[in-house]
Amino acid sequence: MNRICLPSICSFVLSAVLIILFYSCQSRDSLPHPDPENGGLSLPGGFGALVVIDSIGKGRHIAVNENGDIYVKLRYAKGMGSNVALRDTTWDGKADIIRYFGDYEDEGSLANGMRIHDGYLYYSSARVVYRNKLTPGQLIPDSPMEVVLTDDHEHGIHWHITKPVSFDQEGNLYVPFGSPSNACQDLENKPGGIPGSQGLDPCPELIEHGGVWKFPKDKMGMTQKDGELFATGIRSVVAMDYNPVDNHIYVVMHGRDNLHLLYPETFSPWESAVLPSEEFIKVSQGADYGWPYCYYDQIKKKKVLAPEYGGDGEMVGRCAGMDDPVMGLPGHWAPNDLLFYTGDQFPERYKNGAFIAFHGSTNRSPYQQSGYFVAFIPFHNGQAAGDWEVFANGFAGKELIVNTNDAAFRPMGLAQGPDGSLYVSDSRVGKIWRILFTGEKASFGKGELEKMEAQKLVANIRNPHPEEDNLDKGQLPEGKKVYNTYCSPCHQRDGNGATGRIPGLRQTDWVTGSKKRLIQLVLEGLEGEIEVNGEWYDNVMPAHQFLSDDQVSEVLTFIRQNFDNKASAVSKEDVANIRAEISN
DSSP, rough: OHHHHHHHHHHHHHHHHHHHHHHHHHHHSSOOOOOGGGOOOOOTEHHHEEEEEOSSSSEEEEEEEETTTTEEOOOTTTTOOOOEEESSSSSSSSEEEEEEOOOOOOOOOTTOEEEEETEEEEEOOSSEEEEEOOTOOOOOOOOOOOOEEEEEOOOOOTTTOHHHOEEEOOOOOOOOOOOOOSOOOTTTTTTOOOTTTTOSOGGGGGGGEEEEEOOTTTTSOOOOGSEEEEEEEEOEEEEEEEETTTEEEEEOOOOOOOOOHHTTTTTTTHHHHHHHHEEEEOOTTTBOTTTEEEETTTTTEEEOOGGGTOOSSSOGGGGGGSOOEEEETTHHHHEEEEEEESSSSSGGGGTOOEEEEOOOSSSSTTTOOOEEEEEEEEEEEEEEOOOOOEBBBOOTTTHHHHHHHOOSSEEEEEETTTOEEEEEESSSSSSSSEEOOOSSGGGGGGOOOOOOOGGGGGGTTSSTTTTTTTOOOOOOOHHHIIIIIIIIIHHHHSSBTTTTTTTTTTTTHHHHHHHHHHHHHHOEEEEEEETTTTTTEEEEEOOOSSSSSSHHHHHHHHHHHHHHHHOOOOOHHEEEEEEEEHHH
């Protein structure tokens, strides 16, 4: 009996395997279908999107392997793993295998960096760049985790020490080292700076920070001294990529904050909301892009002198000798990833152009928050060939975003798949979209772009009107007015803070507990690690000694009696007594 049935079974199994292989090969060669409503996204005509995964944890940067496997850098979650790998085995575009790995120490919630280069998966904590050798066909690397680079400086998490990585055509490694301040203020003695404070000149931060460093190919165990300062005057970088057309590294810099807070007589709240530019920079060796002495004004289309160095928003001065960016983009949009598109799936106008993921602002109060979309800048022969465009919007789930946490999702990382699809990661819950082109490439043109031009007028993208969009227009109680001006840019108008960066003010002993500690915190500022409602934060709160006793009394009473808090008022006398103790 066995001799009769065995060949039949073998034939059946072999036939089934051949059918499965044939089906798989056919499926792999075709694009999956976009989701209904494109997963909530607005896209140019002919494009569609599908949701690869709904939630994997707070995702940061993303990379896609040549076989379609997806790797995502996560905010550190002890015991779970700081990376996640995804695989689609049915070729419907949806991840059906999810594996967490890499339980390494990761200081800070904003660590970024995920890239596949020369067969290795590179990823970063706040201070360390790691890599693992990838095995073809194997989802999770089982090779030893190698330490490529360690940031051995003594500084807190409030420094912009995120470590995105990029490589040139020779395999050299590029890593930015960010700076903590708006414009090189004396943070050691004056946390966060105070209104009217001057910048240090020359700026000592520029010795080891505020620039991009170049490191040799394939060298392990490096520190900053193993590299060379490639370009300076760059405050903080999360978005970074190599352009193979002109063999240059490009970055999109996070510009400085708090123009009105620190210089209220020079800059209006509106100017502070829309300025200065997030600078799109072609990084050339030996170049100086001006920070901290200068900033780029995208409205005036020129570099001007920072107020910490005598500027008034018009004066150019020493900035005339600084290198300009490729383009200035609106302020506080938080450019968190950059990708030069080299695929063939999209229409020709996207070839070699730049996609930028704008994570979205936190500090545009008293105006609506802005950003939260993916932009595109066309390039031709290695040069920007047009203004920025809206490529994908709708991540936030709403157009009017008053508080950062109002956004349902925030675009964070970008990656190109082997078939030319564009992947976008979200930092709120780890949602991932895959954007596809399913239209006719030959006929793609102005008509397909018209609806995206209209997206420039929606609330989360357009420049706010100075009067009509001011959320504080009309009369406000003094405490709320002070809060909205000086506190809400960080703690948000709803008092909920910004996840992972700024603590909320609701029902915490920091607010409802000791009046003395709270008054001291406002007058003296705060620096270092604190725990608020079970979550740890390490940032800088500037001193607010410039506020009068009445203003401190009013704003602290407002905070202690709003945001679900029910604590006693703070009197002007309470403030005056603590101020006197501090002065003595």
